[in-house]
Amino acid sequence: EIVLTQSPGTLSLSPGERATLSCRASQRVYDSYLAWYQQKPGQAPRLLIYGASSRATGIPDRFSGSGSGTDFTLTISRLEPEDFAMYYCQQYGSSPETFGLGTKVEIK
Amino acid sequence: QVTLKESGPALVKPTQTLTLTCTFSGFSLGTERMRVSWIRQPPGKALEWLARIDWDNDKFYSPSLKTRLTISKDTSKNLVVLTMTNMDPVDTATYYCTRMGHGFNFFRDWGQGTLVTVSS
Numbered sequence: 001e002i003v004l005t006q007s008p009g010t011l012s013l014s015p016g017e018r019a020t021l022s023c024r025a026s027q028r029v030y031d032s033y034l035a036w037y038q039q040k041p042g043q044a045p046r047l048l049i050y051g052a053s054s055r056a057t058g059i060p061d062r063f064s065g066s067g068s069g070t071d072f073t074l075t076i077s078r079l080e081p082e083d084f085a086m087y088y089c090q091q092y093g094s095s096p097e098t099f100g101l102g103t104k105v106e107i108k
Numbered sequence: 109q110v111t112l113k114e115s116g117p118a119l120v121k122p123t124q125t126l127t128l129t130c131t132f133s134g135f136s137l138g139t140e141r142m143r144v145s146w147i148r149q150p151p152g153k154a155l156e157w158l159a160r161i162d163w164d165n166d167k168f169y170s171p172s173l174k175t176r177l178t179i180s181k182d183t184s185k186n187l188v189v190l191t192m193t194n195m196d197p198v199d200t201a202t203y204y205c206t207r208m209g210h211g212f213n214f215f216r217d218w219g220q221g222t223l224v225t226v227s228s
Contacts (some may be wrong), residue, residue, distance in 0.1 A: 033213070
């Protein structure tokens with residue numbers, strides 16, 4: 001199965017700053033079938049990005065995804081207070097679908 | 109509007125069988141390419157995909173858990189059931205029901221989750 005490694009484990013930033021989260025796959029992700037999710041404490045995850053770069057319905061355009069092959073990035077252009085949360089990447093190009101261990105974006 | 113809700117016991121004993129039900133609205137599992145999955149998350153840990161059932165009743169399981177899992181659906185009642193046998197304390201987790209992308213295996217909509225604790 002494909003192992004996803006997310007880095008950094010924790011990102012300490014201030015509101016208004018740019019956040020860059022990395023997700024690296026142990027094998028090529030077929031057709032860039034990679035998704036990103038946001039999870040806040042006590043809540044279910046929320047789909048942000050699918051297909052590496054397509055925003056899900058209702059997701060603000062400050063969230064963007066990029067990458068292909070084995071390296072993918074989630075960028076939050078300007079952090080809003082509600083963006084401080086846990087972020088997970090997930091690949092769905094190969095079975096079984098797998099998740100990374102997550103990156104926590106915390107307030108500096 | 110799509111909604112999903114998980115229900116089941118909050119506490120199970122080791123070796124028991126867990127049965128969880130996902131009741132959903134806003135879509136039909138009879139629609140072509142529709143899919144529903146179960147995912148779990150141990151406290152403070154990452155997400156793990158468990159099982160999936162498709163509109164045509166195809167079923168898929170996590171290789172590491174497939175001997176313990178059974179997924180089924182009742183299309184007329186808009187529900188999906190997951191059973192997990194031989195529960196162990198390491199199975200303590202929040203269990204989520206999800207609607208997947210139409211024909212794609214990302215997780216578009218999520219239930220609120222249900223916390224299951226395995227303890228004697």
